[in-house]
Amino acid sequence: MANFLLERTAPLPLDEAWRRITRWRRHGDVVPLTVVTVVPPEPTRVGTVVMARSGVGPLSFEDPMVVTVWQPPQDGAPGMCRLEKRGRVVLGWAELEVRPGPGGRTRVVWREEIRIRLLPSLFDGLLRPSARYVFGRALNRLLRHP
Template identity: 70%
Template sequence: MVNFLLERTAPLPPDEAWRRLTQWPRHGEVVPLTRVTVETAEPTGVGTVFVARSGVGPLTFDDRMEVTLWRPPVSGAGGLCRLEKRGRVVTGWAEIEVGPGPGGRSRVVWREELGFRFLPGVMDPVVRRVAGYVFGRAVNRLLRRG
């Protein structure tokens, strides 16, 4: 199990940064070899379930997530979303925090605890490095694209 933290400042108001980061199917557009399917009806809120399926051919795995905290930014206050990973292979949680930043920008903090069942702990440094790169790139792309 690895923990990592990403911090970004985006030239967007917090509500727009939040919208871009929490449109779950868009994550599949920015994470290689991944497709995201939302299994529950809109709008997103506590109880929303979605699955990120990653891989190629028979080498695929599902990252099934459920929204357990949903507090969008309002009236200058920051927002927080917590996702619990409920899959058979991928475990852990993620938190997306969006709030006001300097100069009318948004401050984004992405915290995650990520684990893969059946993967030995000796692989944690590799998982941390790859996850930081992949998720960092995904967050950057999500924030850039409207």
């Protein structure tokens, strides 16, 4: 199981940073070879299922994630969302958080524990930097583009 942490400071209000990182379908636009669907479609709440389908044709897999914590930022207070990965291939969890940052900016934190079923922990040393790169790039793109 590989753990990683991403932190970014964005020149956005808390609400806007939150909106950008929790528009689930947009994750499919910024993660290569991935399409994201959401059930129910809107609004997100505890129990919402975010389904990421990654790959091409028969070499694809589904990564269902269930929202287990949903606390949007309110009145300047931080916001936090937790997704539990419950797929046949990808397991673990992800937490997305927004909080006030320096100079009126927003601090965004993405924590994740990811495990690929049948992949020995010996490969965590490769999985961790790969996941940091892919999700770090995705987070940058989510925050840059409305």
